[in-house]
Amino acid sequence: MTTYFISGIDTDAGKSYATGLMAKYLHQNNRKIITQKFAQTGCQGISEDILTHREIMGVELFEEDKDFTTCPFVFDYPASPHLAANMQNKKIDIEQINNSTKTLEERYEIVLLEGVGGLHVPISLDYSLLDFLEEKRYPVILVTSSKLGSINHTLMSLEIMKNRNIPLHGLIYNHYPAKSEFILNDSINVFHHYLEKFGFDCPIVEIPVFEKSSDANVEFGKLFH
Structure with a gap:
């Protein structure tokens, strides 16, 4: 079994869509695959990102979705998880998340664990998602996009991962919103340059703008051999 952690450079980078597409690719290639969500804010019941996956x-919901193994922490308020949890007088128990991942690893070949927001999102005032990744050392798949500001956020994410010795398995470039071909082409060149500069030997996979019900032509074989 292998667990990959999917993080975005910020919120709304497209990591839920990327996670769903990767899971679809693996499922269609006869891999025993399930997705997990670290925590979900801004909804009730089953995680809306799990539903998107x-x-x-x-596919239909898994039993592990229905019993909340794939996302045990769901909060009503759309905010950073530390705030959303506090507003309901709760805390996010990292050990419970680890136990959920362990259960999924025992049942499936591959687990895609989607994070929440960017790399340095606080889980509590003294513990961030970055601290979690430094401890677990899951191979990270980082999702970036063509939005203005994404180059800055991406390069900062790469530098902090290098400084924390967090392994990078791949960089996904989400074309959405794809407002400029100049930005799309230049960003790819910048990302290739800085991956090499920071010493990351991993592929860049591009995701075109797509409809959830359609088949997107994405080269995920670069990530999963």
């Missing part, structure tokens, strides 16, 4: 995969 299943919709993209074209």
